[in-house]
Amino acid sequence: MAANQVIFREGEAGDDAYILESGRIEISMGEGDAQRVIAVLEPGEIFGEMALIANAPRSATATTIEPCTLLVLRRNRLMKPIETADPIMRLTIQMMVERLNDASRWKAGQPLISQGSEAQRRAFAEVRELALRRVRTERELRRAIEKDELALHYQPIVGIADGSLAGYEALMRWNHPEQGFVPPARFIPLAEESGMVVQMGRWALERGLQEHAAIAAVYRTVHPGQPPPFISINVSAAQLHDLSEIDRFAGIIEAAGVEPDQIKLEITESLMADDPEHAAEALGRLKDLGVTLAIDDFGTGYSSLSYLHRFPLDTLKIDRSFVSRMDHDMASRLLVRAIVDLAADLGLQTVAEGVETEAEYAELAELGCDFGQGYLMARPCSASDLRGMLAQ
Ligand code: C2E
Ligand code: CA
Ligand code: CA
Ligand code: CA
Incomplete structure (x- = not known):
């Protein structure tokens, strides 16, 4: 010019x-x-x-x-x-x-x-509003952790064949001082948006493993010689953006003194859909910790069957929406069957979420689903309630 x-x-x-x-x-x-x-x-x-x-x-x-x-x-x-x-x-x-x-x-x-x-x-x-909302939520969620307002409830997961307790899923609860009990659907998305889910997930792993150690101790005294149930913990994809978080997981597991093979981490399909390369790396490292891995809400989202064999997975959790429609909707029933068969072919175990009726349970047994979780068997309860149940 x-x-x-x-x-x-x-x-x-x-x-x-x-x-x-x-x-x-x-x-x-x-x-x-x-x-x-x-x-x-x-x-x-x-x-x-x-x-x-x-x-x-x-x-x-x-x-x-x-x-x-x-x-x-x-x-x-x-x-x-x-x-x-x-x-x-x-x-x-x-x-x-x-x-x-x-x-x-x-x-x-x-x-x-x-x-x-x-x-x-x-x-x-608009940008200002978004930024302010994020800062406020972040502050509230950070305060929730500091003031010990978060808690975990545990929902039993049973073997479909004999109804025995196989494990339990840790589900986060927020006991808000003004709003009372806030369900995770109302705060987990905000935690993900603000990045606070990283700290919260860390907290859940820490607390979950502490409580699991106590529950497993009760289990061992009641059922000597039998392997204790596993604990399933939800891990948000956002927690795995930074791979160094996995080193922290290793430290938390070590400090809790829980055998890694008693720990199952539940990860949603979005991790694999968004960036398969990164997901493979993250899941590989998690697997190296000795834990087992489950895909949560399987069948919703981005299900591309092509990725299943690429990742070191152990379990598919069949989404509640299919399980609850199974008894009156042929397509859902076929889908559940297809997932169970596919999992068997790939050497993966299946957990059906949201089992609410005897009919659903019977159906899952017939299809050969390994595990079930739902209100029919048990609702989520506190760690002390679970210990009490096991002690009987
Ligand atoms: P999810 O991982 O799919 O958890 C299962 C949800 O289904 C739980 O809801 C559970 O209470 C509910 N549920 C179980 N059985 C039945 C049933 O028979 N019928 C019906 N209607 N519902 C049933 P919850 O506890 O409200 O959790 C909702 C979601 O919040 C979870 O869905 C999970 O995505 C998320 N979440 C919960 N805790 C954590 C956590 O510690 N970390 C992360 N990242 N997400 C979490
Ligand atoms: Ca889950
Ligand atoms: Ca689920
Ligand atoms: Ca139903």
Whole structure:
């Protein structure tokens, strides 16, 4: 580009940002006599990004003062990562752009108009709302852990063939000081969104294993020589984004003194669907801890049967929705049968979730499903209730 060329002008709509490769560029504000140079850019500097980030017209004019070469950064290239970033990060970036804009206008002797269209203000308010909500939830959930407001309940999992206790699933509960008991459906998604699920999941593993050690001790005195039931713990995909979390798991398991083969981790299909490479790595490392792995809610979501053999799995948990429709819906019954058969072929065990009726139980027995969990057999209960049940 030759010298003295306008790249963009104040007030224009902006679609691209630029990186200056060679030459020099002048950024100015105002027009005619009021025009002031606010910056001279050197090679390596980025410019034109502010209008894109603020979703506003160009706040300044860019002119070459020497022959220049430019690298064009398309809107999408710049904005995709920002739009998908954490909302607090987005809010921070937008605020910084706004302040920088004000500072530049002040420096250039321009009136400080906090301009911006209605749509822009709305978009800004939305990001702010999202960011605030996230910060608040995060604070509340962190407080819940600190104030010991979280608890685990345990729901028995029985062998379908003889009804014996095979294990139990740890299910999180939040005893909120004002709202009372909050079911996990209302806070786990928020915990996942805010990232707090990482700490909460760690807490669940720690607490679950402590309580499991006590339950298993009771079991051993009542059933000497028999292997104690396993404990199943839910692990959110978000807990495994960072593989170093698995080292922490190892530390927690070691500290609790629980044999890893008594621990089953339940992971949803989304982990495998989102990034199969990463999932294979994460599941492989978990498996190396000596625990067993289950896919939760199997059959919902993204079920691609093709991935099953790629991961070191032990168990499929058949989603409640299929189990509860099994007695009156042929398709669901066929699906449960297909899952049980497939699992058998792959050497995996099956757990049917949400068994509520005798008819469902009988059906599952006939299909050869290994384990069942549901209100028919038992509802989730506290650790002390479970110990009491086992002591009888
Ligand atoms: P999930 O992992 O599918 O857990 C089974 C849910 O089904 C539990 O709900 C359980 O109480 C319920 N359930 C069991 N049997 C029956 C039945 O016969 N009928 C009916 N209608 N429901 C039955 P809950 O405890 O409300 O948990 C809901 C979800 O919250 C869980 O679904 C799981 O996705 C999540 N969750 C719970 N605890 C944790 C946790 O510690 N970590 C993570 N990441 N998620 C958790
Ligand atoms: Ca589960
Ligand atoms: Ca489930
Ligand atoms: Ca039913």
